[in-house]
Each structure stands twice: as C-alpha cells, then as structure tokens.
Amino acid sequence: MALSDKQKLMRKIQDQAFVLYDVMLYLDSHPTCKEALEYYHKHREMKEKLIEEYERTYGPITAMGVVNEGKWTWSTCAFPWERGES
Amino acid sequence: MWQYKKMLQYPVNIKNPDPALAKLIMSQLGGPDGELGASMRYLNQRYSAPCRQVQGILTDIGTEELGHMEMVSAIIFQLTRNLTEKEIKQGGFDAYFVDHTTGIYPVAASGVPFSAEVFQSTGDAIADLSEDLAAEQKARKSYDNLLRLIDDPDVRDPIKFLREREIVHFQRFGEGLRLVQDMLDSKNFYAYNPSFDKK
Numbered sequence: 179m180a181l182s183d184k185q186k187l188m189r190k191i192q193d194q195a196f197v198l199y200d201v202m203l204y205l206d207s208h209p210t211c212k213e214a215l216e217y218y219h220k221h222r223e224m225k226e227k228l229i230e231e232y233e234r235t236y237g238p239i240t241a242m243g244v245v246n247e248g249k250w251t252w253s254t255c256a257f258p259w260e261r262g263e264s
Numbered sequence: 265m266w267q268y269k270k271m272l273q274y275p276v277n278i279k280n281p282d283p284a285l286a287k288l289i290m291s292q293l294g295g296p297d298g299e300l301g302a303s304m305r306y307l308n309q310r311y312s313a314p315c316r317q318v319q320g321i322l323t324d325i326g327t328e329e330l331g332h333m334e335m336v337s338a339i340i341f342q343l344t345r346n347l348t349e350k351e352i353k354q355g356g357f358d359a360y361f362v363d364h365t366t367g368i369y370p371v372a373a374s375g376v377p378f379s380a381e382v383f384q385s386t387g388d389a390i391a392d393l394s395e396d397l398a399a400e401q402k403a404r405k406s407y408d409n410l411l412r413l414i415d416d417p418d419v420r421d422p423i424k425f426l427r428e429r430e431i432v433h434f435q436r437f438g439e440g441l442r443l444v445q446d447m448l449d450s451k452n453f454y455a456y457n458p459s460f461d462k463k
Contacts, residue, residue, distance in 0.1 A: 185275075188275075192274065195273070203325065203432065207439035238270065258270055259272070259342070264271065264275040
C-alpha cells in the first residue's frame with residue numbers, strides 16, 4: 179500500500195517525535211550535556227513546524243490543536259489504530 | 265496530567281488478519297511482562313523516587329509505555345478485523361471471542377487476565393530500579409520470542425521497534441540506579457532504602 183501524503187507527513191512527525199523522546203530520556207540522566215541539549219532544541223523546532231502544518235492540513239493531533247473555527251474536528255477525524263492512519 | 269496525541273509512536277499497518285498471532289501478541293498488552301504492567305510499574309514507583317532525575321526517568325518511560333500499549337493494541341486490533349467464524353475457530357481465537365468478541369482486553373497469551381501482581385512499588389529506590397532493569401530484559405525476551413514465531417513483515421516491523429525500546433530503557437534505568445547509588449554514603453554499602461531510612 180503506497181503511503182498517502184497525510185501518512186508521509188505523519189511519518190516525518192513520528193521521526194521527529196521519536197528523536198525528541200529518545201534524547202529527552204537521555205537528558206533526564208544527563209541534564210548538563212550541552213550536545214544533547216542543542217540536539218533537543220533543534221529537533222523541537224522542526225517537530226513544532228511539522229505539527230503545525232499537519233494540524234492545518236489534516237486535523238488536530240491533540241484536542242488543543244483544533245484550528246478549524248467552524249467545526250469540532252477532534253472527534254470527527256480518525257484515530258491512529260486504524261490501518262492506514264499511521 | 266496527560267494529554268492524548270492522535271498518533272502512534274511508530275506506524276502499525278497490517279494487511280493480513282491473523283487471530284492466532286493476535287492471541288500471542290496479546291501477552292505484550294496484558295501479560296506478566298507486557299506494556300500495561302510496565303507503565304503502571306513506573307508511573308506508580310515515581311512518587312517515592314529519591315531525586316528528580318529518577319522521578320523524570322520513571323515518568324517519561326512510564327508515559328512512553330502507555331504509547332507502547334496503544335501500539336500493541338493497534339496490532340491486535342488490525343490482526344483481528346473482519347474475521348469469519350471459521351477463521352476464529354481455526355485460529356484458536358474462539359475462547360477469547362466468547363468473552364470479548366474482538367474487543368481489546370489485557371490478558372496473557374496463557375489466558376490469565378492482567379493483574380497488578382506482576383509488578384511492585386516498594387518505596388525503596390534500589391529495589392524498584394533493580395526490578396525495572398529486570399522488567400526491561402523480561403519484556404525484551406518476550407519480543408525476541410515473538411519474533412521467533414512471526415513471519416509477517418507488517419507485524420515484525422513494529423515488534424522490532426518495541427524490542428529496541430526495551431534495550432534503551434534498560435540503559436536509562438541503569439543510569440538511574442547509578443544516580444541513586446551515588447547518593448548513598450560509605451556507611452550504606454548494603455544499599456538500604458535511601459528515601460526512607462534517613463539516619
């Protein structure tokens with residue numbers, strides 16, 4: 179099954195979120211590591227931009243990410259456990 | 265508090281349903297070394313951790329495990345969709361089906377429902393972190409065993425991801441244990457409870 183544009187963008191977010199989560203766990207035990215901290219901030223910014231693009235185009239990732247003013251899109255867009263949604 | 269994100273930590277897209285496989289993978293949701301127990305273990309232990317760094321490790325790994333619960337549930341959900349009665353019987357899924365249809369219920373591969381008895385929260389940082397290190401190895405073992413039994417690349421891929429995370433968590437808990445041991449003084453070489461027994 180070829181990936182949809184929505185899935186492709188979600189994969190980019192998953193990549194960035196993964197990088198952040200992994201470095202976050204490392205920083206918990208190495209809070210003064212400058213290299214890790216720089217890495218964290220670089221990827222945090224990249225992830226924020228991708229999430230903004232995704233929520234604007236395909237719908238909210240969190241219930242606080244609803245940008246559509248005319249419609250409550252949080253409960254009407256798919257949940258991620260469906261095949262083709264991740 | 266927590267906020268739900270409508271995304272999986274790693275993609276799960278399974279083409280071919282396979283109820284027999286779902287029954288086995290179910291153990292990583294509700295079994296003795298599954299993700300539900302892992303998450304509850306760390307999220308309950310964190311309050312008595314003696315330093316903020318270890319509280320952070322327990323909070324963040326416990327939270328990631330909630331995401332792994334969702335991934336395992338997504339795998340089971342996709343492996344059991346659109347089943348015929350024949351497939352349910354042939355896949356040995358009939359006993360589960362009687363109680364739960366194709367709903368997701370945390371149970372071990374052996375059929376024993378999830379129990380909080382699979383984990384401890386001792387209030388003793390050395391005891392808790394030692395358990396956590398063992399727990400990560402036990403979960404890694406389950407994923408290794410599952411990978412020995414699974415051929416479908418759609419299923420192997422997310423299982424391999426989950427296996428790798430156990431290895432990273434083991435590393436982080438090892439650092440947490442070292443942090444706590446560094447806090448002990450020379451009189452406490454038996455490593456008694458550093459957060460409770462304060463001289």
